[in-house]
Structure formats: structure tokens, C-alpha cells
Amino acid sequence: MLHKLKIGLLLLVFVSCTAPGYAAEVELESLLAELKQAAAQTVTLSSPFEQEKYLDIFAEKLLSQGQFTYRKPDQLRWELLTPVASGFVLRGERGERWNRLSQEQEKFSITSDPIMGMIAQQLLAWARVDLDWLQERYRIELQGVEPVTLHLYPLAKGEAEYIDYLQIEFAPDRSHVVVVQMVEPGGDSTTIRFTDVVINSELITTAFQVPE
Amino acid sequence: MFRICVVLLFLSLSACLYGCMPATPQQQLPDNCRAAALPEQLLAANWLSQPDVWRLRQVTLLEAGGKKIPLEGLLRLDLVKKEARLVALNGMGLVMFDLLVTQDEQQLQRAVPQLQQVNGFAAGVAQSLRQIFFQSPPQVGDQLEKFGTMQQISRTVASGTIAFSYDCQGDLRTVRQTASTGDWRVAYDNYRLYGDNRIPEQIIMNDYRHRLKLSLWIHEAKPEL
Numbered sequence: 001m002l003h004k005l006k007i008g009l010l011l012l013v014f015v016s017c018t019a020p021g022y023a024a025e026v027e028l029e030s031l032l033a034e035l036k037q038a039a040a041q042t043v044t045l046s047s048p049f050e051q052e053k054y055l056d057i058f059a060e061k062l063l064s065q066g067q068f069t070y071r072k073p074d075q076l077r078w079e080l081l082t083p084v085a086s087g088f089v090l091r092g093e094r095g096e097r098w099n100r101l102s103q104e105q106e107k108f109s110i111t112s113d114p115i116m117g118m119i120a121q122q123l124l125a126w127a128r129v130d131l132d133w134l135q136e137r138y139r140i141e142l143q144g145v146e147p148v149t150l151h152l153y154p155l156a157k158g159e160a161e162y163i164d165y166l167q168i169e170f171a172p173d174r175s176h177v178v179v180v181q182m183v184e185p186g187g188d189s190t191t192i193r194f195t196d197v198v199i200n201s202e203l204i205t206t207a208f209q210v211p212e
Numbered sequence: 213m214f215r216i217c218v219v220l221l222f223l224s225l226s227a228c229l230y231g232c233m234p235a236t237p238q239q240q241l242p243d244n245c246r247a248a249a250l251p252e253q254l255l256a257a258n259w260l261s262q263p264d265v266w267r268l269r270q271v272t273l274l275e276a277g278g279k280k281i282p283l284e285g286l287l288r289l290d291l292v293k294k295e296a297r298l299v300a301l302n303g304m305g306l307v308m309f310d311l312l313v314t315q316d317e318q319q320l321q322r323a324v325p326q327l328q329q330v331n332g333f334a335a336g337v338a339q340s341l342r343q344i345f346f347q348s349p350p351q352v353g354d355q356l357e358k359f360g361t362m363q364q365i366s367r368t369v370a371s372g373t374i375a376f377s378y379d380c381q382g383d384l385r386t387v388r389q390t391a392s393t394g395d396w397r398v399a400y401d402n403y404r405l406y407g408d409n410r411i412p413e414q415i416i417m418n419d420y421r422h423r424l425k426l427s428l429w430i431h432e433a434k435p436e437l
Contacts, residue, residue: 057297084271101271115302115324
């Protein structure tokens with residue numbers, strides 16, 4: 001009787017461990033660990049990007065181009081070059097933004113400006129593949145392995161009102177993010193494609209300063 | 213000495229008051245032709261009088277109360293129904309607001325919480341869009357005057373006047389209203405041919421009563437088929 005029970009339990013453990021859900025979870029955990037390890041090697045990252053905004057009500061795509069720069073642990077430069085030169089630099093919790101149209105520069109802190117805070121934290125999380133930060137805020141699903149593609153569903157109700165999910169695609173060598181797509185509940189989406197990514201190159205001294 | 217101080221204080225206050233209303237650059241007008249168009253020709257040539265629907269991709273600078281708010285956006289302009297829908301985005305592609313405007317009302321479809329809290333925000337933007345795009349066009353019976361290379365058609369409105377000025381190429385260059393219902397001016401500049409229509413790529417609206425300035429730079433115009 002005891003022997004039969006043991007075999008039954010063993011079978012149950014075997015079945016549950018080989019079920020598709022379990023396998024996917026193990027695969028995701030293993031991949032996330034691999035991504036985290038690869039990202040830990042990144043000290044600087046620099047890349048041009050193309051931003052595509054899809055507006056569902058107009059069925060229209062709006063394109064912009066820019067340049068992204070990151071230095072470990074918390075320095076960012078996000079610069080749009082078209083259609084209007086604008087952007088921001090972040091050094092820790094504080095930053096400065098500029099816009100050629102208004103010809104203004106403005107200081108901000110990510111704690112006092114919630115929109116800038118959200119944007120900056122997202123960019124930092126992707127640049128350094130901060131999985132602890134991401135797993136606190138999103139339910140992560142593995143969508144594909146070659147390339148690694150993740151779907152992230154916001155856990156906070158407030159964020160879920162603006163973001164249905166994020167789709168993140170990694171480079172073939174898994175060292176960095178190449179595409180971020182933010183899909184909104186109404187059908188709009190923003191896709192940012194990073195191209196010609198350069199990792200661990202020396203950055204110019206003014207990389208995190210507002211342009212003259 | 214006291215008098216000098218008072219004069220200096222007055223001058224600085226005057227400069228501040230003048231400076232608080234954002235400055236508008238002087239218009240560059242053609243001067244190599246004579247204003248000789250007939251009123252009906254001026255009306256027929258105006259793109260805002262055509263039965264078209266446009267999609268205008270533009271960047272916008274809103275200046276009010278010492279604040280400058282730059283936005284990027286897409287404007288669907290239905291000149292048949294006199295209806296505009298403006299979706300404004302920030303630099304990261306985040307929709308800041310989505311506003312539907314008709315001649316009589318406006319509906320804020322969505323907006324970030326910071327803008328939802330601004331009293332009169334939707335009404336203010338809607339009114340500016342009406343002033344820029346939905347003014348009742350001049351009628352053939354309105355008063356026509358010529359000033360060198362410019363022509364002006366004006367008519368009486370509630371306790372005041374509204375005047376439409378055209379350059380000698382027949383392009384609408386300003387609409388100016390001074391009336392109890394509003395004191396404002398719209399300047400249309402940098403006309404460019406899109407299909408069969410000449411469309412201004414720069415539009416600046418000054419609302420003197422509300423100390424508000426709205427500048428639009430159109431960098432793409434597509435007719436909706």
C-alpha cells in the first residue's frame with residue numbers, strides 16, 4: 001500500500017514538473033537569470049533609435065528619430081532629433097530637459113515629476129535589465145526564445161489604465177534590449193527600435209549634459 | 213532720486229507687462245505684386261473654405277501664464293463638418309490629451325491626470341482651434357479695402373469687427389477680431405502647396421484677453437480621401 005502511494009506521489013511530481021506551465025516557468029527563470037548576467041557586463045550603452053507611435057483612431061503612424069545613451073548605474077540621455085529637437089538627461093534622481101521649440105531648459109527630479117519619473121525608471125530598467133524592479137511591477141510572460149521576447153503586464157491598477165502590456169525583444173546575443181513596444185488599452189501603441197547599439201564604448205564627457 | 217526710482221520702477225513694470233504677453237515675430241509679406249483680386253477670388257482660393265478633410269502633423273507651443281508647453285500632435289481637420297480632433301503627444305509618444313472640437317462644443321476624450329485638473333483647459337484649447345480654423349469666412353457683401361500690397365475684408369460682429377487680411381498673392385495672412393466676444397489675432401505664414409491647396413506651415417494665434425499664445429508648425433499635410 002505504502003509502495004503504491006509512493007509511486008503515485010512520484011508520478012504526480014513527475015507529471016506536474018513536466019507540465020507545459022512548469023516548463024515555461026523554469027525556462028523563463030533561467031532566461032531571466034541569463035539576461036541579468038549579460039546585462040551586468042554593460043557599463044555604457046549608446047544607440048540611435050526610431051520611435052513609431054501608432055494612433056488607432058487615425059490608423060496613422062508617427063515616426064521620430066533620436067539617440068539614447070546610458071552609463072551605469074543611473075545616467076541617461078534621451079534625445080529626439082526629429083521632428084523637434086528635445087530630450088532629457090538624468091543623473092541619479094535629478095535631471096534636465098530641453099526643447100528647441102520652447103527654447104527652454106528645465107530641471108526636474110524623478111520624485112517630484114511623476115511622468116518624467118515613470119519614463120526615466122522604465123528606460124533605466126531596460127538599459128540595465130533591472131529584473132528585480134520589473135518583477136515587482138509586472139507579471140512577465142515568455143513569448144519567444146529566438147530572439148528572447150517578453151510580455152509584461154502591469155500589476156498596479158493605475159499603470160494598467162495606461163498600459164495594456166509591454167513587449168520587449170532582446171538582441172540575438174541577449175546582451176541588450178532592441179525593441180520596446182508599449183501597447184495601450186485603447187489600441188494605440190509606441191514602438192521604440194534601438195539600432196547599431198554600441199556597448200561599453202567610451203562616452204564623450206558631455207554625454208549627460210544639456211546640449212549648448 | 214525718488215522720482216528716478218519711481219520712473220525706473222514704472223518702466224520695469226511696463227516692460228514686464230509687455231514681456232508677459234509672448235512676442236510674435238513680424239510677418240514677411242510679398243511686396244512684388246499688387247493686391248487686385250476680387251473678393252470672390254480671395255474666398256475661393258482660401259484652403260479653409262474648401263470642402264476638404266486634412267490630417268495635419270504638427271508641433272505646437274502653448275504659452276500661457278509664463279509657462280511654455282511644447283507638444284507634438286496630429287490634427288484631423290474636417291472643414292465640411294467644421295470639426296477638429298487633436299491628439300497631442302509628449303516627446304516619448306505618450307498621449308497628453310485627445311480633444312474633439314466642433315463649432316459649438318468640445319469633448320475631452322482623454323487626458324493625463326495633470327491636464328484633467330487644469331480648469332478650462334479643454335475649453336481654452338478648443339476656442340483657439342475655432343479661432344484658427346473655423347471662422348465664418350468673409351461674405352461677398354463684406355467691406356473690401358486695399359492697403360498697398362494688402363487687401364482686407366471686414367465685417368461687424370458683436371460689439372466689434374473681424375477683419376481678414378490677404379497678401380497680394382491672395383493668401384489669407386491674418387484674421388483679427390476686436391469685439392466684446394474676444395480680442396485676438398491669428399497670423400498665417402509660410403504657405404506651401406499641398407496638392408491643389410496652399411496651406412500655411414506656421415500659424416500663430418494671440419488671445420490678448422486671456423494672455424495666451426498658440427503657435428503651430430505644420431510639417432506634414434495629407435488630404436483624407
